[in-house]
Every structure is written in C-alpha cells, then in structure tokens.
Amino acid sequence: MRALILLATIVLAACGSSSGSNEPNPPEPPVNPPPAVTQVKIVPLPSSVELQNENLTLGLSANILVDATNTTSNAALQKLTTGLGISHNAAAPYRIELQRVTDANLGDEGYSLTIERDIIITAQTDAGLFYGVQSLRQLFPATASDTYSLPQLHITDVPQYTWRGSMIDVARNFFSLDYLKKHIERMALFKLNTLHLHLSDDQGWRMEIEAYPNLTTIGGSGGVGDSEGGFYTQAELIELVAFAAQHQVEIIPELDMPGHTQAAIASYNELACDDVTNLGLYNGTAVGFSALCLAKPDVIYPFVETVMAEVAAIFPSEYLHIGGDEIDDPLYEEFMEKANEIITALDRKMIGWEEASSADISSDSLLQLWNDNYDIQSALDRNIHLVLSPCSYLYLDHGNYNGQPETYTWCRAQGVPLERVYRFDPTGFSLVKGIEAPMWSELVSTEAAADNRLWPRTAAVAEIAWTAQADRDYDEFLIRLAALKNHLDALEIQYYEEPQLGW
Ligand code: TNX
Numbered sequence: 001m002r003a004l005i006l007l008a009t010i011v012l013a014a015c016g017s018s019s020g021s022n023e024p025n026p027p028e029p030p031v032n033p034p035p036a037v038t039q040v041k042i043v044p045l046p047s048s049v050e051l052q053n054e055n056l057t058l059g060l061s062a063n064i065l066v067d068a069t070n071t072t073s074n075a076a077l078q079k080l081t082t083g084l085g086i087s088h089n090a091a092a093p094y095r096i097e098l099q100r101v102t103d104a105n106l107g108d109e110g111y112s113l114t115i116e117r118d119i120i121i122t123a124q125t126d127a128g129l130f131y132g133v134q135s136l137r138q139l140f141p142a143t144a145s146d147t148y149s150l151p152q153l154h155i156t157d158v159p160q161y162t163w164r165g166s167m168i169d170v171a172r173n174f175f176s177l178d179y180l181k182k183h184i185e186r187m188a189l190f191k192l193n194t195l196h197l198h199l200s201d202d203q204g205w206r207m208e209i210e211a212y213p214n215l216t217t218i219g220g221s222g223g224v225g226d227s228e229g230g231f232y233t234q235a236e237l238i239e240l241v242a243f244a245a246q247h248q249v250e251i252i253p254e255l256d257m258p259g260h261t262q263a264a265i266a267s268y269n270e271l272a273c274d275d276v277t278n279l280g281l282y283n284g285t286a287v288g289f290s291a292l293c294l295a296k297p298d299v300i301y302p303f304v305e306t307v308m309a310e311v312a313a314i315f316p317s318e319y320l321h322i323g324g325d326e327i328d329d330p331l332y333e334e335f336m337e338k339a340n341e342i343i344t345a346l347d348r349k350m351i352g353w354e355e356a357s358s359a360d361i362s363s364d365s366l367l368q369l370w371n372d373n374y375d376i377q378s379a380l381d382r383n384i385h386l387v388l389s390p391c392s393y394l395y396l397d398h399g400n401y402n403g404q405p406e407t408y409t410w411c412r413a414q415g416v417p418l419e420r421v422y423r424f425d426p427t428g429f430s431l432v433k434g435i436e437a438p439m440w441s442e443l444v445s446t447e448a449a450a451d452n453r454l455w456p457r458t459a460a461v462a463e464i465a466w467t468a469q470a471d472r473d474y475d476e477f478l479i480r481l482a483a484l485k486n487h488l489d490a491l492e493i494q495y496y497e498e499p500q501l502g503w
Helices: 002-015 035-039 071-084 126-139 177-189 234-246 262-267 297-314 332-345 354-358 377-381 418-422 447-454 457-466 474-482 485-490
Strands: 048-058 061-065 095-100 111-115 119-123 148-157 163-169 194-198 250-257 319-323 349-353 366-369 385-388 432-439
Touching: 061 071, 071 095, 071 126, 071 234, 095 126, 111 126, 119 126, 126 148, 126 177, 163 177, 163 457, 177 194, 177 234, 177 447, 177 457, 194 432, 234 250, 234 297, 250 297, 297 319, 297 332, 319 332, 332 349, 332 354, 349 354, 354 366, 354 377, 418 457, 418 474, 432 447, 432 457, 447 457, 457 474
Parallel strands: 061 095, 095 119, 163 194, 163 432, 194 250, 250 319, 319 349, 349 366, 366 385, 385 432
Antiparallel strands: 048 148, 111 119, 111 148
C-alpha cells in the first residue's frame, strides 16, 4: 500500500495536480510506470521505495559489519560480496551493515534497506536480514566488475503472505537432490520460502521409510514411461532440509493418501483391498484409480502412523501434507479425520488438498485450493485457512504459451502464460495463508523442461505472494523482471524465453 501511495504521489506530481486529499477511494494503479519503481529493479516489488536522485559508487573494499548469530543473512551477504569481489576492510570508505533492530512494523520477515553513504539493512530477524540481502543482490549486477554504482534509496519491505510456495512433483518424474538445491537457491533470490515436495504418487514413492523398505526399492524404481525413478534417503532429506533452512526455505513434505497410492500398493500389496487385482507398478499418467483400502483400518492406519512418524522425524515443518485429492470413497472423510489425528499426535498441523474440506478436520489445518471455483465455504466457516493454487493461474505444468508441447491443457486450454500468472488476484479469497504454484511432472521429465516450466513464471508467483495486490502492475513488473535476466543466467536457469520480456 505504501508503494502505491508513493507511486500515486509521483504520478500526481508529474501531472501537476494537487494531492487529491478529498479522494474517497484509493487511486487506480498508474498506466505509465513511474520512474522511481522501475529504476529499482527488484522482484518482488517492495512495499515502499524512496529513491534519491544520486547514485552511490562503490569500490572493492567495504567495512562489512555483521553479527555472526544471523547465520542465513550472514552467509548470503558473504556469498554476495565474495561473488562481486568486494572484501572486508575495517578502514574502507563505506560500510555494509546488517543490523537487528526492534521494529514491530517489520514483523518476522520484513526489512529496511538504506543505500546512502553506506549500505544498511535492518530487520527484527535473520529472515528479514536475509531478504534485505536478496534485494541488495538484485540491485548489484549479477557478475563482478571493478566498481559498482547503486541508486541511493530507502526501502521498507514487508511481505503480504507468510506462505510463498513452489511445489515440485518428484513422484511422476524424479528430480535429483542437486536439482532441488538449485531450485531452493533460485527461490531464495525471489523471497519464496516454502518448497512443497510431492513425494509420492501412483508412479513413484520417493522418500526412504525405514520401516517399509519396499516403498523405495520397489515403489521408487520407476516413474512415468521408461523413467529410471529414484528416491531420497533419509540422510539426503536431512541434508536438503538444512540446505533449505540456510536459504530461509521450509520444506513441506507431501505423502499423498489415501488415493494416488499405486506405488505403495505395488510395494505392499496388503494396503489394497483384497479384491483388487491391479497390484503392480504403474507408469502411465491416469489419475484417480488407486486407493489404500479404507475398509482395512488395522492394516492402513498403522502404516499411515509409521510413515508419518518417520516423515515428522526428518522434516521439522509446522505442516505435513497428507494429499487427500481425487478419490471417491465412502470412508474418505473418516480417513482424513484419522490422518488429522495422527498428524496432531506428532505435534504438527495438517495440510490437505481442497477435497478434505468435506471432512471434519481441525481448524488449524490448511487446505490447498486447486480448482479455481471449488466451493470451499464449508472450510472457511470453520476458520480453516487456504493456500491458493488455482490451476488456471498457477499450474506450471500448463504451457508458457498456447500449444506448448508436453504441457497440460485440462485446466486451461490456452496454457498459463506469464501474464496470466501475474494477473491472479488473491484478494478475492478470504483466510488466505499464502500462494503456491505446483509443477506436476507427468509431462516434465528433464531438468531443462522443469526450468522451462518454472521460470520465469515463478518470479510472478513470488510477486503475487509478497507484494500487495494494489501495488502490482504487470507492465511495470515486466520492466523489473527483464532487468534481472543476468541474475537468472548466473543461476544457470534454462528459462522459457518469454517474448514479453524481450529476452
Ligand atoms: C491434478 S491437482 C492432480 C495431479 C495431477 C495434476 C496435473 C491435484 C491435487 N491433483 O494429480 O498431476 O492434476 O495437472
């Protein structure tokens, strides 16, 4: 909102009009992008930017002042300065300082960034300082040079939503631990903080469960088509969680139940009802045909309990995702309620797909909305909050453009281009916890293809989740994002060359 006020002030000043103090409604977003914001090439757009007319010229030595206890922001700043060839020297002509302050306006994730004679970032938390460093990083060029020139400015920046997510389906096609780490680094540049891993589905089970080794030796051995499959050991997942935390990213594990479970059934046939004859691995792309046998509570609930206990031991996240999508079974609600109890007993909260709104789940649960017009009112009535992933805006398995090969069209025939993603307006929903863009992988089998589906659209997702709706303007976003091309290149992202960005 504050950026809007600033924009409005600049536009009105440029037009020579008065301040319009009697105006009852906030002004419409400006048609022509105002200079202040487009000169500050930061995505997502900060809440408030005050730009001075001068630049600060910087040499390669700085007095870098940090507090070693702020581990993530410290490491991020060190990586930034090292990459730019800026080294610490207490006698250097300027300071780069990360400072913890008490300022309730900044909340848990906000920060301020001042570039005048010195560069000073303040925040209440390590997370806030980390995001300040990410903004600073975007203002610097992506590669080193002998001297730098930054705009003098003052930014105050606080996110709209606390859940700013990306989802990767590693079940249909497996993606390596290295790829997930790269994705986490890329998310961090855009202040995304939640990586939802869809760890099991009909085509593969990807998380080692010590009590049920076949889940990965059998269930993880394939994927869609002739995919080689794969899985993550618990040691690898612990490493990934730590890597993510170092980038202010929390991993939300999803073990999808009670449907989407053919890989588990192929691993342990007793999980299916006794009359089920299809007990093998599945490498197609159909959905909605498999289920844990809900009429065998003595078999399936010990399974769910044991699996979720191992999941909780590896992933420290506040929420554990239990799936719960695309299944038609008279005992479905009972299953979701029992799953909710199991997760609560592990001292965690549950998140499930929207269909779980039919069950009597606890009000501290979250539901992930994926059909644009799903009637979720019964959940809202119970004060259950939402993670918004409406497929016609945020399903990144859909095309970057109409007719893109190897993309889905079931939710939106013309695909989900960058502009479409950006134009998603979350303010029409209530009880919004956050925004998340899923990339399902039935049709995404290589890292190059994953990069192409995820980028640059994930940058738009980040802005929806971080920046107030009233401050967002697509044309102006394009200018800022286009300027970050070198940053995406430095991260070796094989993005889709969106024509509107002129890349
Ligand atoms: C629907 S969205 C699914 C997934 C598919 C996806 C493909 C949801 C909860 N279920 O199983 O992969 O469509 O776009």
